[in-house]
Amino acid sequence: MAAVLANPIARRLLRIPPSYFVFLVLLATLWIARPNMLNLNIMGIFIRQIVPLGILVLGQLVVMRVKSIDLSGGGIILLINYFISSGSFPGASLPFFVVLALASGLVIGLFNGFMIGNRRVSAVIVTLAVSIILVGLVQFLSSGNPPGDVPKLFNDLYNTKFLSVPTPVLFWILLTAAVWLLLSRTVFGRYVASVGENAEAAHFSGVPVQRTVILAHTLAGLIAAIAALVQTGSIAVGSVRVGLDLPILAVAATILGGVVFGRGDGGVWGPFFGALCFALLFVVMTVLGIDEPGKLIAQGVIILGAAIFYGVRVRTP
């Protein structure tokens, strides 16, 4: 194995995010099994479904670049969905909900960042704990039953199209481009790259390590809030279960996209295709008659497989 990995061509191939290969394989599978599904309208609907995941991936990849992780997205999505659907704010306008959502995401992200960056608590523990606290609170407030309806405007917006491409998909692409700009063209992007690669060296180079980690988590919280708004628009009703599996899917898509803890070879578009892979994967699995449990197994196998892929690669100098 080591001999194969030492081969320069093999090493170059290893640099390409696995998501591109997986995407092609899934596309080919679909083309063979259901060629008639490969048209813009049908694919648009499938891709639109995973836009909340795709957006959440953007936050996940930023925190994973600084060797952290954020599993609190499920709680944030549930909380914001509750705010919008519970009727606690009768007659509130769309901008009000957007501001409320972003503020909630900001506060939760900031808290995560403070605990992880400043108190140095394990990121998995902090964000999982935050998530179960939020889930517990929402379920208590709604007594375990789904709250009411979402203002109609959310779903109407979600259903619009621009040049026959669903607006949410366009929005996702724009947001991805924005994060790409942030990471590749700003000083913050350089801070993220350096902290992820070697926090100690970043410290001695004058990079504000703690602040970078806190900012990354704050950004992830904000992005999770945006994902929550889109998710709420997509299901159009209140729910006590919505989005709970998204954080782990986001981790899987990010790793599949070539971004692992501290390393960002996949950039932003690798994870973008990682999320697309899940859109196709769900279609392929539905076509092949694989249910919910099969999807859980697929998630686990993908994370483990991709992590082993990188673990082996890091070993070879």
Place this chain on the structure above:
Amino acid sequence: MTNLIEMSHISKAFGGSRALHSVSLDLKAGGVHALMGENGAGKSTLMKILAGVHQPDSGEIFMNGEKLDLKSPRAALDAGISTVFQEHSLLPNLSIAENMFLGREPTTRFGSIDYAAMSSQTAKALGELGLTLDPSQLVSNLTIAERQFVEIAHCIQADASVLILDEPTAALNAADVDVLNRNIRRLRDKGKAIVYISHRMKEIFELCDTVTVLKDGALIGTRMVSEITTDELIAMMVGRELQDLFPDRTDDKGDEILRVENLRITETSRPLSLTLHKGEIVALAGLEGQGQQRFLRSLIGRYHPFAGTISINGKALKMPLPASSGVRHLQQLKVGFVPEDRKDEGLFLALPIALNIAIGLHSRRSELAPARPYRNVIARMMEVMNIKASGPSAPVGSLSGGNQQKVLLGRYLAADLDLLLVEEPTRGVDIGAKSEIYHLLRDFTRKGGAVLVLSRETIELIGLCDRIYVVHHDTIVAEMPAAQATEHKILDAALTGGSTRQH
């Protein structure tokens, strides 16, 4: 006496850099064999191969004429080779007795660890060293010297036939050194083969029978201690023309840039003061672990000194500097800190050379500012520093040690700073790159910069610097102009604590 161990034509490389080249070493039963050489000469690597920590790329090891295959530390221990490593290897959360028997614990009939047997044998081994420590005490509660003795007791207890002592006296005071030497002689008389690595000449001549000198990973020679003088030994270790390596000194001293007054590194240490002017390279010399590094890192807030003031360009720093933002604060005052360990603390090995150099410039700007490419700065640095790489986008990890070190230094030279605090400027770097680095530092001071440098290589400090402060026991004990300094004078001050302080 017959050869107990024969190491024959051992070679070892780490990544691209050659650590050992065809080195042979014979150890005799009942002998103390000194291994000498500058830091980085390959002594530790050679001993780690004998201890099974590293495996040689080529070469063979024989014990009593039979070939040994030391695949792991366990294999070496089983063969009767026991080591006290330079870096402390005891586990802090285990007791003394547990550390002594770790990996070969005696068990009772029921498979439990026989703590009673461990305890009594540990007490016995400690007793032989004249120590009365409680074997059930956790190692985390011991002083450095006590830990050192426990490590030695560990070797005695393991009943090894070969003992490797890597700088065993670095942390010991004179009385403890006497106890240790007595024990080493006793072990020698019992027929053990002992390898003794030390920089202290006095100990070598008092204790050892044979001495082998390594330099730059190659064997220089093996002599009987009784047939060699100190000067000859130093000549073997040094043996190179210093003048060619180092740039000329200059006399133009500018304004004072750094003033440290009555700084006490720890609560118990004596106060130290020093000054540094623009255009100067000033050294902190001394034996290892005497507080030089702690002092330098106190300046950037990593450690909090107990008392004293630090002024930069005449302005006193607000003490204590916070550990998390001290580096950034000093950066604003145009002071940079170049850490010793370039792999763990210095470089981003997987990232391009360009970012490794430019990060020092980026880090002075706000997060949302657009990242400038700094192409000219990077190209200039790579040219001035003669960095051999395929281009600025090559990952630093793909470069040789010397070029890596130049990239690290380049980050700080590019960052438009006035004062550099440099730890070990040339660790693990070949001769050619060393010379280039010396010239780069001198060019920096010629342009009005100042450098405070610490190094384990005394010869390097004498050749490179204008003035030398000698550090002993967390304080400065002597100051001398480098032009008049010799290794002997520095070592004398570093060993004795410099009863005569000269100005």
Place this chain on the structure above:
Amino acid sequence: MYRSLFNILSGRNTRQGLWGLPLLVALLISLWLTVETTQFATAENLFNLVAQAMPLIIAAIGQLVVVLIGGLDLSVGSVMSFTTAVLALDQPAIVLIPAVFVLAAFIGLINGLAITRFNVHPIIATLSTQYIVLGVTRILRPVSGGTVPEIVIDAVSGSFLGVPYPVFWGIVVILVAWKLLYGSRYGLHLFAIGGGIASGAESAARNFGVSDRRNIILAYVVCSCFAAVAGVFLAGRIVSGDPNVGLLFELDTVTAVALGGTQLSGGIGSLHGTVIGALVMALLANGMNLANVSPFVQTAIKGGILLAVVGLQSRKKMGL
């Protein structure tokens, strides 16, 4: 005497961690419940409490083993659910009971191999297996149902000399764990490896000739097997297979371990601390049930406790 009491309460100069304080907390909660409610201090409630706490105690001891080497196992809850699902497969007990342990050991082996051989972070490796095992469990048993073998039900519901069986389960499990951690070379090697990892010298134990890889793999196998024991116990209590019964147990075990004074960075911790930690959790749950606190709020409170106890432990490095 005074000094050693201080050491115990402060967790200093010992590698057992801070376990005196949670013991005090447990006693205070018990006292408060005794005074405040009439139901608490009854034999029935106390035995019930032990039975309720038992799965957590058993699983938390398994978690302790991997935490001691600086790891974490997030697949514990899934393994528990999986065990109940396998036990409800309608096969003879003689097949099923060995099968659950073989399968659990296999899951632990995958975790251990991924971590040691393939350089995967423990949290990522066990998070993956958590999902894979959960998926397999849901295939075996999409919703709760089926019946587990009689012998399993009998083993947790009977009593001997007036003492219910769960108490004996506790005694046996603790004795086995005690032997493993304090009465064997393996236990000491776990502390040694963890101490090395926590102090940043990962190869320290290896230099003593302690094989870290093999011991780490074994730790994950042991952890999974303890989770399987907890699963068998739970299966006996609920009489059926349930794909959700182990939900959030991975976090509850981490809370119990950390609450008992064990450092998540490795090398410092104790068995009794972990048992006390699990008991505190059970007492809180018991108290909250007696006080009619909503189960959703209870979940949130557990999350808060986890955040608090782990947040109070200082680490050298930040990260996962």
